Amino acid sequence: MKGVRFWGTRGSLPVALTSAGLGRKLRELLRAARGQAIATDADIERLLAGLPFALAGTYGGHSACVQIDTGGPDFVVCDMGSGLRPFGQAAMAQRGGKAQTFHIFMSHLHWDHIMGLPFFVPAFIPGNRVIVYGSHRELEMALRRQQEPPSFPVGFDTIFEGRIEFRHLEPGVTHDVAGLRVSTMLQRHTGDSYGYRFEAQGKVLVYSTDSEHPLADPAHTERFVHFFRDADLVIFDAMYSLADAISVKADWGHSSNVVGVELCQLAGVRHLCMTHHEPVFDDAAIEAMLAETRRLEEITRSAAPLQVSAAYDGLEIAL
Amino acid sequence: MHLSTQQFADTIVVAPAGRIDHRSAAELEAALTPLLAEAAARQGPLVLDFAAVEYISSVGLRVLMIAARQMRAAQARLGVAALQSVVAEIFTISRFDKVLAVSPTLEAALAQSSDAALAAYRAAGGVQPT
Numbered sequence: 266m267k268g269v270r271f272w273g274t275r276g277s278l279p280v281a282l283t284s285a286g287l288g289r290k291l292r293e294l295l296r297a298a299r300g301q302a303i304a305t306d307a308d309i310e311r312l313l314a315g316l317p318f319a320l321a322g323t324y325g326g327h328s329a330c331v332q333i334d335t336g337g338p339d340f341v342v343c344d345m346g347s348g349l350r351p352f353g354q355a356a357m358a359q360r361g362g363k364a365q366t367f368h369i370f371m372s373h374l375h376w377d378h379i380m381g382l383p384f385f386v387p388a389f390i391p392g393n394r395v396i397v398y399g400s401h402r403e404l405e406m407a408l409r410r411q412q413e414p415p416s417f418p419v420g421f422d423t424i425f426e427g428r429i430e431f432r433h434l435e436p437g438v439t440h441d442v443a444g445l446r447v448s449t450m451l452q453r454h455t456g457d458s459y460g461y462r463f464e465a466q467g468k469v470l471v472y473s474t475d476s477e478h479p480l481a482d483p484a485h486t487e488r489f490v491h492f493f494r495d496a497d498l499v500i501f502d503a504m505y506s507l508a509d510a511i512s513v514k515a516d517w518g519h520s521s522n523v524v525g526v527e528l529c530q531l532a533g534v535r536h537l538c539m540t541h542h543e544p545v546f547d548d549a550a551i552e553a554m555l556a557e558t559r560r561l562e563e564i565t566r567s568a569a570p571l572q573v574s575a576a577y578d579g580l581e582i583a584l
Numbered sequence: 585m586h587l588s589t590q591q592f593a594d595t596i597v598v599a600p601a602g603r604i605d606h607r608s609a610a611e612l613e614a615a616l617t618p619l620l621a622e623a624a625a626r627q628g629p630l631v632l633d634f635a636a637v638e639y640i641s642s643v644g645l646r647v648l649m650i651a652a653r654q655m656r657a658a659q660a661r662l663g664v665a666a667l668q669s670v671v672a673e674i675f676t677i678s679r680f681d682k683v684l685a686v687s688p689t690l691e692a693a694l695a696q697s698s699d700a701a702l703a704a705y706r707a708a709g710g711v712q713p714t
């Protein structure tokens with residue numbers, strides 16, 4: 266298992282950088298460039314490299330989709346949010362017309378995690394195989410239903426012509442898929458969600474999104490610490506502040522940066538990557554949250570440092 | 585976890601000490617329950633003196649959220665005072681500084697509670713609860 270690439274990192278629904286937001290960035294950028302050398306492309310690259318990511322880049326707007334680079338021939342993906350569309354385009358560009366197999370692991374069946382499938386072009390192409398894995402009994406029904414009239418113009422069977430297969434994963438049972446040892450765990454979320462632990466070549470990746478953590482339940486905490494244990498990377502739903510997650514947004518099925526740090530510290534995780542960003546947060550808000558989370562990790566550290574990142578569309582993390 | 589209480593006029597002051605984490609939060613919750621009930625019943629203020637609290641985890645913050653809800657429902661005042669720098673940062677990062685009234689010192693928190701509480705505190709020589 267070589268690493269991951271994020272194709273969608275936004276929670277609940279996709280968002281786009283607006284003209285007003287882009288205008289604010291451009292004005293700040295031009296202010297930052299005052300008095301700086303910008304005569305050559307190298308000067309410009311140097312200037313951009315010194316700017317905060319929230320100014321020189323954007324966390325992006327597609328909903329959940331994360332690619333796992335196993336090092337093998339097949340593609341492996343977690344969730345089919347709107348980020349599945351650009352992933353599909355990139356996969357086709359990378360491998361050309363050669364027939365491919367795609368293994369897709371579903372955390373759950375809410376809209377923001379399935380909406381990319383009708384736009385997943387590799388599944389339109391004869392010879393390709395798409396195998397969708399999940400622990401929800403309604404998995405196939407949910408994906409078919411989103412393409413029924415009047416919600417979508419082209420039906421599931423019309424567009425995919427039998428290229429999509431479904432595999433039920435029993436929670437708590439370990440499965441071998443595309444060279445990965447895969448185990449799933451039930452998470453607290455309306456309609457249930459499932460976290461995934463992937464292991465290969467001594468590396469451990471945990472994908473745990475749309476998961477609320479009831480703080481008064483030590484057995485729940487212990488289960489997650491066990492599931493996260495010694496992971497090289499945990500991709501974690503840190504949608505809200507802790508105060509919001511346990512008050513006005515309690516039972517909304519999401520978690521916080523504070524709980525992410527605590528669980529990863531207890532489990533001896535090496536890298537926490539926060540995702541499922543709140544759609545109302547702009548780039549500056551996510552960057553501020555990232556800085557605060559890194560500070561929290563620093564002031565509460567009692568063992569080896571925990572690296573903390575905030576996912577953005579296009580981020581690659583090596584394992 | 586060590587915890588002491590003291591009364592200044594109408595205000596109950598509760599002073600936990602040490603780390604409030606997944607091991608000790610239940611103890612804090614159990615100790616606070618009757619004191620919150622008493623304060624809520626007479627709509628009197630309660631101040632948590634955090635001068636000796638070194639760390640608080642999400643589980644501990646949950647106890648404070650429950651306390652805040654209970655006191656708000658009773659229209660009684662809950663304040664937190666004298667946060668150590670690490671705990672103050674945790675409050676900011678978790679946004680609990682927006683949930684709870686935080687005062688820099690116990691004296692300032694008591695001044696927010698009532699004139700009688702502040703006078704009683706000063707008459708006692710400004711001593712910290714033991």
